[in-house]
Amino acid sequence: MREVNVDKISETIKEMCISVNHFLSDDMKNAYNNAMKTETSEIGKKILGQLKENLQIAGEDMIPICQDTGMAVIFAEIGQDVHLTGGNITDAINEGVRRGYVDGYLRKSVVNDPIIRKNTKDNTPAVIHYNIVEGDKIKFTLAPKGFGSENMSKVYMLKPADGIEGVKNAILSAVKDAGPNACPPMVIGVGIGGTFEKCAILAKKALTREAGKHSDIGYVEELEKEMLEKINELDIGPAGLGGKNTAFAVNVETYPTHIAGLPVAVNICCHVNRHITREI
Amino acid sequence: MDININTPLTEDITKKLHAGDFVFITGTIYTARDAAHKRMYEAIKNGENLPVDMENNIIYYMGPSPAREGRVIGSAGPTTASRMDKYAPQLLDMGLKGMIGKGKRSKEVIDAIKRNNAVYFASIGGAGALLSKSIKKSTVIAYDDLGTEAIRKLEVENFPAIVVIDCDGNNLYERN
Structure with missing residues (x-):
């Protein structure tokens, strides 16, 4: 003991x-760098540049x-x-x-x-x-x-018959509704399965997984990739002003569920997706 | 287009602004967010004077993090504007000419913007460290007990914002 x-x-x-609150994790920094390379909208590039500058000032001057x-x-x-x-x-x-x-x-x-x-x-x-x-x-x-993005998060109690297409529609509909309010580029945490509260906790936990690291489950990895692509076709873009980078990552976690249900939670986070882990 | 603006924000200025313009604001602006708006709303209902004259002024929807010693302010980016939608039309009708926040506005707010030749600006959400650099002075002028939600008078220099909804109702968020 x-x-x-x-x-x-x-x-x-x-x-x-x-x-x-002052230093973003390496996975999020990589996400910014990738976005700078792929962004084609002029206004989108300008905003991503300012967000990177913001990160630098935060760390150097110790301003959140x-x-x-x-x-x-x-x-x-x-x-x-x-x-x-x-x-x-x-x-x-x-x-x-x-x-x-x-x-x-x-x-x-x-x-x-x-x-x-x-x-x-x-x-x-x-x-x-x-x-x-x-x-x-x-x-x-x-x-x-932060609650700008938390307020745009949703729980859906789907039916088993809705299947994976129902899950996809739920994710896309939550992201569309969030739009500029959630400070895009966002990170999308999704919890599928469990119960009403379990799927919400899974979605929150999903946000703490490294951006860019996919699920070990084959169909879930496919879902993450497909959703990221579809979300980035929505043209919401950085700060909601248009562009290819609406989301940096879609992270999905799953759990066994009841024969009668298909709970889905979509926890939306802004581009400041803060997470840190320490072991004692 | 990049445009420099000096406060007060008169109709001569707002009428020339178009959705999509990048502006740099210099002068005095005031902060207020959820709790301060609720209190101003109640003050109006009770026939009391507001702590800030709305005429040709700009409200920044922002609650800063605390300033370190020797600094003007902490992190100071915009909060989601739609939570102020319930209160904004009345303030616009009292002469408020500009709001700075982030995210969508209701039809009622957009109608009030058009009716009063006002403008809704967005500053970049989540860029609070960067935006704090344009704030040169910050003084709490009302509702001190609300902490971060108190009303602050800010002196800003070249504070960057984007015109999202102009006085004709053009809306940069509605591009499709």
């Missing part, structure tokens, strides 16, 4: 919050890439052979978010209640998804989610 003090968790989460530094979504994989000491893990994660957002000059975008709407002033609480796994390590993936 390996012992881990929860203060180590708070410090790790703090560092992750600050880093992820986007002012919407998001609500902190955390996937926590806890090894079953870890013994946590010094306090409660959920409190420790939230303490990390608090320190990261307060000490890191990040925007506090969380309100205490969806109707009363009083700002909590430290961006807590986070949305945390726990998983118990084998081993004696703890792995955190943090994906701060």
